[in-house]
Amino acid sequence: MATRSLSLLLLLAGAAAAQTAQAPASHWSLATGETVAPDHDAIGLSLGWPGARFDYLHGVSDRSDFGVRIEMLWGEENTDTTKFGFGFAIPLRMVMVRKDALSLGLHIDPGVRVYTDSNITDVFVRFPVGGTLGIQATPEVRFAAAFDLQMAVQTARSTYFEVAPAFGFGVEYLVDKNLQVGVNARFGPEFITVSGTGSQFAFTSEVVLGYRL
Secondary structure, eight states, X not given: OHHHHHHHHHHHHHHHXXXXXXXXXXXXXXXXXXXXXXXXXXXXXXXXXXXXXXXXXXXXXTTEEEEEEEEEEEEGGGBSOEEEEEEEEOOEEEEEEEETTEEEEEEEOOEEEEEEOSSOEEEEEEOOEEEEEEEEOSSSEEEEEEEEEEEEEEOSSSOEEEEEEEEEEEEEEEEETTEEEEEEEEXXXXXXXXXXXXXXXXXXXXXXXEEEO
16 A cells, blocks of 8 residues: 555656646746736846847736837848947737747837938838747746848938848746846848849847846
8 A cells, every 4th residue: 555655646746747847937038939927027138239128028918018128239220231320119029829838929019220320320110020939948948939020111311111031049048037048049131122232131149138027
């Protein structure tokens, strides 16, 4: 009887451990397709190319959040062209599917970017959209595959439309329930509606630090 009880206890413990290993991390993410829980806010700091970014996010519901974004830029519209600029956006995010270790998040980030030097100033009205497939590998680690469609209209000088489809990935590690670190990257061509111009290579590559308030 004692042996049978011990075997049953070990079996239950093993099942609980397996379930814990696949349990999702605390409900929030910056780069891997999850949102901030409705009873929390979060701040994010990103550094890399094309610049530095500060995000403040507010959880609206179990599946959505929104916030404000301030950017200091040294790369023009994610290309390898160096130019100083700054930006402002209102990120809106929503989880469309959340099942077991998977989630599918959508986002739209309407805003403005202004680039300037001693000669000219460029102003882009932007409305990027995208989707992120998040995978909870362990309670602390999330991976993501992502597709973004960067879209913008140049308004300051000659008017043209810009579009840049980009594929990439994200990885986040939950240091504790309120602190996470990660990396985020996107790569793809950029096209503009100006006759005689080809595509440029555009990319995002950044380190992300997030703190939940």
